[in-house]
């Protein structure tokens with residue numbers, strides 16, 4: 001089924017045509033290289049002088065494959081939302097490259113930027129604040145058509161919005177209701193319908209279920225999975241909850257202080273993590289089985305997360321890492337596969353001494 005009977009790749013402008021070619025499943029749809037987003041820190045009222053920068057995203061590289069779900073995890077403040085906003089072109093990148101279907105998009109403006117924005121949409125965390133309380137659901141979901149009237153001409157909009165309500169499991173007759181008349185889970189369905197309105201190929205979900213009750217979270221996750229199959233979507237799924245990320249993701253990237261420190265398939269990351277930070281994060285995930293819980297060796301991280309305005313030299317995790325050695329302060333570890341790793345441990349990890357926990361070198 002397609003939304004409103006059109007193909008997700010329907011290109012109507014020359015700019016859109018440039019991005020209309022199909023990417024085979026398993027090939028990169030988004031290629032991110034050395035991406036930087038620094039927020040300047042200034043001093044002075046009249047004559048603002050830059051005294052430093054918050055390095056929110058500081059050299060992130062990864063691919064998002066066609067049709068996959070890439071989970072992104074990491075502590076609060078590590079740069080997940082900033083990364084999402086830069087990929088969406090809501091914030092300009094300080095440096096680095098973002099290619100969508102092989103075309104550089106990080107410096108686009110005007111019609112070309114508009115064409116890309118249509119294909120990359122976002123679902124936000126808080127369905128209570130991200131929907132305008134004074135607009136009807138129909139106006140909220142249909143608002144993107146004001147910017148892209150070619151997707152649903154004026155006369156077709158009501159039907160297009162009702163189709164979207166149906167697709168996300170809401171009664172199409174609710175089109176004239178206001179956000180406060182819906183529950184949290186229903187509001188997130190409205191947010192998802194809005195994200196689908198322009199028939200995007202990529203949806204970046206930033207903590208899409210964190211504000212919802214546990215019982216409702218599963219329903220929204222199931223909906224996202226079902227929509228991915230129906231519309232051939234690629235997802236970047238940002239979340240704090242490692243169990244949810246494992247459930248929904250094909251691959252998982254772990255961020256720490258503006259960097260990607262480990263990336264691999266869900267099995268590689270959850271069962272064969274080689275970066276000490278990932279191992280610490282995973283050791284804190286609640287285990288339902290009491291017997292397994294007893295044998296679990298929890299890693300308690302000491303020390304605060306350093307400021308992204310002044311990250312440690314070399315490896316950024318070294319101030320909290322129990323494996324840190326002299327080399328860690330001097331050399332910045334690349335995100336790469338280390339020679340000595342084998343089996344499922346052979347995946348990208350930014351640690352000089354990468355190794356599974358039972359196999360520490």
Ligand SMILES: Nc1ncnc2c1ncn2[C@@H]1O[C@H](COP(=O)(O)OP(=O)(O)OP(=O)(O)O)[C@@H](O)[C@H]1O
Nearest residue numbers: 039054055056075076077078079080081082083308
């Ligand atoms: N507009 C901004 N100006 C200055 N600093 C910013 C801005 N936006 C984000 N930051 C800083 O950048 C860093 C990364 O923030 P970001 O919101 O991306 O983290 P996050 O991983 O999404 O955190 P959370 O899990 O809490 O949502 C933080 O130190 C934050 O304070």
Ligand code: SF4
Nearest residue numbers: 315318321328351352
């Ligand atoms: S490079 Fe050193 S400090 Fe960084 S994670 Fe590896 S062992 Fe720890």
Ligand SMILES: [Mg+2]
Nearest residue numbers: 080081082206
């Ligand atoms: Mg965030």
